[in-house]
Amino acid sequence: MRKTFGTGSVWEQKVGYSRAVQVDNTLYISATAASGEDGVVGADFYTQTRFILDKLGTVLADAGFDYADVVQSKLYLTDISQWEEAGRAHGEVFGEIRPSLALVHVLPFLDPKMLVEIELVAQKSTS
Incomplete structure (x- = not known):
């Protein structure tokens, strides 16, 4: 089973991507900015x-998933020295769930006001 979820953004059609893609019991969420x-x-x-x-x-809930289903999180930061501030917010949501994590230092995004993007993978247990 493959299902896509969109936001209606013109960029999704123009660039050819979905906000999220579910394949069987796994949900892949595209990098998302603030x-x-x-x-x-x-x-x-x-x-x-x-x-x-x-x-x-909200993206997780719309697809029938929850934060507790998240198994991987990737934070893309334009200033890696600010990892603790991003990490603090991440820990408030995932402190007890503890998905795998990557902190990646990146060049500025298309809009220089964007400091962070986050990508998630969630998986429902089959048992």
Whole structure:
């Protein structure tokens, strides 16, 4: 089974991607930034990370998953020295769940106000 989830963004059609793709019992969520209706939300690593994780909670729920199903998390940071602030927000959501984690230092994103992007993989237990 393969199912795609979108946001309706013009970029999804233009670039050819989905917000999330479910294959059987696994959900792959594309890298997501702190973009809201009025542009980038937050000007620091903690606020952006927390906003993104809340946004991804909705993506998970829409696909029938939960934070507890997340097995892998990747945080892309434009300033690796700010990893503790991003990590603090990540720990507030995943502290007890403890998915695998990658902290990746990247060049600036298309919009320089974007400081963080997060990508998740979630998997439902088959037992």
